[in-house]
Amino acid sequence: MHILLPALVFLPMLGALISYLIGRKSKPGRNAFVCVLLTAECLLAVLGIYQAILGRELTFTWEGFAGLGLHFRLDGFRALYTLVAAFMWMMTGFFSPQYFAHYHNRNRYYFFTLMTLGATAGVFLSDDLYTTFIFFEIMSFTSYTWVAHEETPGAMRAAETYLGIAVVGGMVTLMGLFMLWHKLGSLAFADLQKAGETLDAKELYLPGALVMFGFAAKAGMFPLHIWLPKAHPVAPAPASALLSGVLTKAGIFGVLVTSCNLFLHNGAWGNVVLALGVATMFGGALLAMFSVDLKRTLACSSMSQIGFILVGVGMQCLLGHHNALAVQGTLLHMVNHSLIKLCLFMAAGAVYMNLHKLDLNDIRGFGRNKIVLHIAFLMGALGISGVPLWNGYISKSLLHESILEYVELLHEQGLSAAWYSATEWIFVITGGMTFSYMLKLYFALFWEKNAARQEEFDGMRKGYLRPLSIFALLGAALILPALGMLPSILMTGIAELGQGFMHGESPAHAVAYFSEENLIGAAKSLVIGAALYLGVIRPFLMEKREGARVYVNRWPAWLDLENIFIRSDFTQKYVCGCITAVSRFLDNLATSKFFYVIVPAIITAVTRCLDELMDSVAVLLSGTVLSKKKTPHLPPVGTRVTYYLGCALNAVARFLNRTVLRRHPLHTDFEYRLDVDKHEAGQTLGMLTRSVSFGLLLMSVGLFITCWYLLK
């Protein structure tokens, strides 16, 4: 039990409320409060990672919370990712005051941003899937407000898709969770791993896939990525950075939990994740190359980088006990991508808050002679392209190595490795595509001249960034080369900290990051990238209009998966139409004359028929078959009283017959008569008691008629 863990989660949530209340009185006060709070959170996270470096594992349990209880644990990986999240929030927090200077609804933004921070910390600290899911759902809903923040039609549409995917994903995950819980009786990560070892994997594929669905949707895995290229660009830039940098990683966290616990060293699962990862990686890069919008390019690039991470996850499962490189590569690429996207999206934010435009043709040339922006963007671009000495190179090399390792492993066993060699090539080519679209952005922003507004842009050299924003931008940018240039100190340290979570083995020997093989791999990518830029982007994705070369969007609009599958006419008209028609029919049915007139009429007719039938059968039988037959008639048996009374009456009658009634004697046998009467009386009484039910029914009918009369 350690107070640090709940503090990391609930401090921002509490701060959200306070910031909202302060914000209603004073805007600068709120901004200051938010910055201080985020710094405090970051310091707490540093404290957490300090504990992790010392090798202590902290846990916190809140029994009975929402049913199954909350379970937090702070190990190396969790401490690391909490720190990354807190750091990114802090940096975007420093950047926000300037960015949002002219925005409306800032209170709402800060409130939900802080709530999301708490929820994200909750996801990363969770020790069972139930806790993960709780905070994951909170995070999905609170981050909705980011996407919808601008409230333009485009933003609302993107937000709708975002929420739709989040809700559906959440439900599917819940279903998977619940199947797992039913099978295993526990959702703790440790128990998942045990189950993966002991149970038959076939039983776990369905629940595992369902659980992964929701998380993969948040991570932006193909084909659940449709929301990502729409939602990330429309959010305000600081929020885009967080969406791309951290929230996708929360999705990856869920993928890791399933892949590294439930399906640890499971090759079949690894192949599926690998295939999806390759599709995501390549598809994202392709979309990014075609995009002509600064933030959309970055968003598609995020999708592509998530694909790289998924490739790493798939390789971990495939490599089994040799997974050291894959684990380190995955982990480092997650961290690198978060930090790089922080830097790039803030740079994009710096452009947007000055120009309120994102189209490459409108913003080209804005970055000329703006040194801070130039440095920040360049660092990010070099990092993400995998240029040696920047951080992206390290993690991409490790991932690349892990694929090569598996290919070799297969060759040693004498198996065909064609698929994995192809994967390796796609990996290298996608690396090249990354470089090419970053070149496109970089040249457009910083070297080409804007035909219409270049002088105006040059005039904005001073004051386009406030000091606090400069601090945030440069702080985020300069980490990247620092990490890339001192890999054996920083990167190895980070990797060792986090590999326990993914059950990674330690590498057999220290990794040589700058080995000849790795440098050649990087060089291949860079050459391919440069060739793509010169050979594809410049000739085919630009055209001459009115004497100037402009960027054109050649991506066919009909290729939008969302439009094909979800928002197509087919779905809207036929599927929704059918559902509406059926439900309307049923509704009308229940309220229609059918139920009021026809059904009662039919019931009445049937019951009457049955009634008549019984009667007529009885009449018929008594008239025909049963008429002749004398049923053996048992004389009713009376009691002692009727016997004596009857005997007495008979005596009286005999006496009377002899005396008074000599002319008309009585022939009744009173003993018999009394017996019969007594029997009949008994029957009548029984009938009366039995018909109380009838009376009650009559009463309710009477009440009904009375009320109807009163109300009419």
Place this chain on the structure above:
Amino acid sequence: MILIALTLLAPLLGGLLLPLLRFRSRKARAWYVEAVTLLTSALAAALCFTHPTEELHIIRIMTPFELVLRVDGLSRVFTGLIAFFWPLATLYAFEYMAHENRENAFFAYYTLSYAATLGISMAANLFSLYVFYECLTLATLPLVSHKRDVRSIHAGRRYLFYSLSGAALAFVGVMVLSRFGAGLDFVLGGKLNGLASRNLTLLRVVFVLSFVGFSVKAAMFPLYAWLPMASVAPTPVTALLHAVAVVNAGAYACMRLVYYCYGADFLRGTWAQGIVLCLAAFTIVFGSAMAVREQHFKRRLAYSTVSNLSYILLGVTLMTPAGMTGAMTHMVSHGLMKITLFYCAGAVLVKTGQEYVQDLRGFGKVMPFTFAVFTLASLALIGVPPLSGFLSKWNLLTAAAETGAWYGTVGIAALIVSAILTAIYLMSVVISAYFRPLNPELASLGEANHDPTWRMKVPFVVICCAIVAMGLNGAAVTAWLSDIANGLI
């Protein structure tokens, strides 16, 4: 024993006296009604905590048909639930009813329904339950038709028609059980006598009939249509009666019928269970789909009630202790969430006169407090953890999965589909309230805050706290309810 009698008599006498008293002002009547309700709730709360074991015999008509009241575990849940809601609802009603007339009659029937609902919750045998069930129909009818215009009278007539025919079906069940059961008393696990084993088909047919009969009040398909229509009633009625008291009374009666009369073991796995479970599962999806289609705010919530009541019935028809736990959890949490949603709809109606969902664009700024509450309750109803709705859905899902049979899968599928539809029909309101501009025709509303006064806000705050608290203390709540379902309390 005296406590049970007092609990029932307080609202009964209080309600009957109301038309005879002459109040000098609205305020005086408000205090009188609130005092009666609070007194009753205090007595009911005392009952729940002490839960005396002795029974109160009111009248014996003949051998099995006796009016007996008793407080057992399930009664404690339902009694506690309504005792919690009634004073809050009454408080809310004072402000709401200011714009309606004939308040004397309204509050008289309102208090009488309290007595009838308490009677249902404390009934110790099926006959008593049936009698109070009919009383509830009659006591709530004038409330539905309170406005006395064509629509409300039509709605009232339909309500009566449905309820009485349902009760007639249920009556068949009472009669059959009086013959095949060892008495009509409620015993967990049921007790059928030796004759039952020779008349299985008859008993199952009658079970389906009486289940459908009782579930009319819980608005199960196909006899649900009275509920959306009844949303013409004043909001305190739709909120309290048509989201909590009346509809839950229907679900409660079904629970009694399944677990305390026939016994879950007798029915589990038979075609009779299949029929009622499929009806419930269908209603879940159907109600949500209709709610998505409906544009009238209160009717949309009414359809949502149709769907959610069938969540409870689904739990009931799973016929396991876990299913019953889930049903009870959802009974409590749905009550909390739905009454809040209806209150918000009512507040919007009273303060701005808007009835349709598309007119609520931008209302997040017009009524910030109301819509904050609405958002919380919506999220809870969708089942976002850690609010109470998630807890109940989780319990239901677990129960459905534990059965391991085909009908469990049907239930799970219905719950998941409905959860998605719930998100659509509630979030669309929330989103348009916060992220869309105000309707230009209603621009004059945007100038001031239209939130209601403290009388409406107090119920909001109290119930919201309850929603959060129930979610956070999920394990304790589940454990207590599951003890009840297993007969330990």
